[in-house]
Amino acid sequence: MRVEESLDPSGTCQDEVSRRLVGAAYELIARRYLLARHQIGAAILDADGGVHLGLHLDAMVGRAAICAEAVALGTARMATHTALVAVAAVRFPKPTEDGPARIVPPCGLCRELLLDHAPDLSVVLTGRCVALADLLPDKYVGTKWPTTASDCPERSVMDFRTPEVDKLAAEVIPEEFFELSAEKARDVYFADTRMLDGKQLAHNRYRTNPRSLIDHLVEQLELSGTETLLDIGCGNGFVLEHLRPHLADGHIVGLDIAPGVLRAAEARLAGVATPCEWVEGSADDLSLFGDHAFERVIATYMMHYVPDIDRCLAEVRRVLRPGGRFVLTTDRTDSMVEMYEMHFAVLRDMDAPKRLFKATPKARISLANGEEYLRRHFANVELRTWQDQLRFASAEAFMAFYSAHNYCCAASEPGDLGENFFEELHTRARARVEDVIARDGYFALTKFTGSFICS
Ligand SMILES: C[S@@+](CC[C@H](N)C(=O)[O-])C[C@H]1O[C@@H](n2cnc3c(N)ncnc32)[C@H](O)[C@@H]1O
Structure with a gap:
């Protein structure tokens, strides 16, 4: 040697x-x-x-x-x-x-x-x-394996990250992040469905991965069709509406702290044959449900709002049937780094206060630290990632998405930023995005998300 x-x-x-x-x-x-x-x-x-x-x-x-x-x-x-x-x-x-x-x-x-x-x-x-x-320009392609993007499991794990995106992420994303409260979620952000509608519409319309986040979730849930499923922080029922056909003989419970979006979820699934129940409450108190009441529990992009994450996970574990599965979906903090780069550049141009230069609130529990939390409550924890790229060919479409994100949370806790702050932010951001679209044909946001599968 x-x-x-x-x-x-x-x-x-x-x-x-x-x-x-x-x-x-x-x-x-x-x-x-x-x-x-x-x-x-x-x-x-x-x-x-x-x-x-x-x-x-x-x-x-x-x-x-x-x-x-x-x-x-x-x-x-x-x-x-x-x-x-x-x-x-x-x-x-x-x-x-x-x-x-x-x-x-x-x-x-x-x-x-x-x-x-x-x-x-x-x-x-x-x-x-x-x-x-x-x-390998003329690679052998036989008939043994599926070859279309939507059939091939390996293609469903599409990879949009390039070394350039990774480099940008290392430069742009700060350590400090916004902490958003459940009360504000209930009374302000999710008092109605505006924010959720804006984000969901953009994902449906501008995504590049032929397999959607819902396809990814369905894959992770391995449903037979008869399960009892609890969705904590179900929002406006977008996810449940798509999962429902996979639970034709099952039972659905949607729980959310915000009555505004919960009512929208109820209306959305009104008339479906799968029995649905709608519960207003906080995900860290599931005392309404008995032990082992559910075969599946999901938490999609919501855990960072929950006041007591450990208590919530202990509750999920309690209500989960042995052999059942909990799927927690969240992001990496550098997901959509291109939006943060643009946003911080505009904030710098405007000489904005330092407190606005923070990462996504999902940093509180993200793909990076989620396993630490989950291992305290579940014996088996496995991370499966899913990526996408949103491509906006119109500045207007992007601006609707950016505003549905409360301008990267700058509008979540605005303090006193002066009367015209957001008007100016909007105008400057739009000009930057228009430049990128004129140059590249679209403004791309690289998504890096994933689910922890816990049992
Ligand atoms: C970003 S939305 C995600 C909604 C839905 N899961 C989806 O992916 O479309 C976050 C949701 O979590 C809810 N939420 C926030 N804090 C909560 C809590 N402590 N308990 C239950 N739901 C909560 C909000 O009201 C909101 O509907």
Whole structure:
């Protein structure tokens, strides 16, 4: 075994992803190199930032050897369902060879295999990422697997994050975040359905992923059609309306703290054959329900409002039937980073107060720290991510979406910002978005969301 710092080729890499993967693959093969046994190490990055390693296995009969990339793919798939983003492989020099370890491209067989399992994978070549599909222009496509976007499970985990978006997120998203109260949710933001309607309409109309968040949720819930399901923070019933056909012989309970949206949910599902009940209350007090009353509980984009998150999760656990499933859906704090970049740039132009430069309220419980909360209450917690990109080809459409987000919460706790503050913010933001649309054809918001599956 030889371990020499100078053999590491990660220093030649031009971007952070390549450096990280090449460094990990090198570190593995430098530790495990064995003449005629293990020559190559590989590392695969998943969309949640996890790195999965694989070691090449040589064999007495050459054709029986297994490439490091294939082993890394298996390791990744054992660990997560999340989309795979990039792969790198590093060949360690034989004792008779001079020079550093080399970044090596995947062989033809691995190109076929990797693209079957991760069609959007990038590969590190000469220190930078390129699309693996470009290295296999006429890939074999048989009839064994579904090939349309909506049929293929791997395509349902679409990946819109590029190294540029990641870099922007690292630069733009602050640590500090807005804390919004349940009282304000009840009395102001969700007193009526305006905010929810604006967001939901935009997601339906401007999304790019052919599989919607609802498709993602249905996949996670694994419904047979007869379950009793509780939706805490059900809002205007948008999610329940879509889940309802999957619960044709089941039972639905929608709970929300805000009577305004709860009434809208009730009206929305009026007349459906699945029995529905509507309960006004806070999700951290489920005392109305008996132990093990539900086979499924969902909480979609709402947990950050709940005053006592631990109490709420303990209550969910209590009302969940053994063998049941709780699905908590939330965002990464850098979801829609492009909107935050634009918003902060306008705030800077306006010399706005520092207290407005904060991240989304979902940072209180996000994809980054959600598992910590959930592990205190559930034995099994698994994160499955879902991405999308909203593309607005009209500034007006974007401005409606931006205002439904209370201008990235600047209007949630405005304090005294002066009479014309939001008019000016609106005008300046619109001008910036119009410039982007004129240049690129649309203004894109990259969504990074996901669900924790808990039992
Ligand atoms: C962003 S909306 C999400 C609505 C719905 N789940 C969806 O995804 O369309 C958040 C919802 O949580 C509700 N909410 C806020 N605090 C709550 C609490 N403590 N208990 C129950 N619902 C709450 C709000 O009234 C609002 O309807």
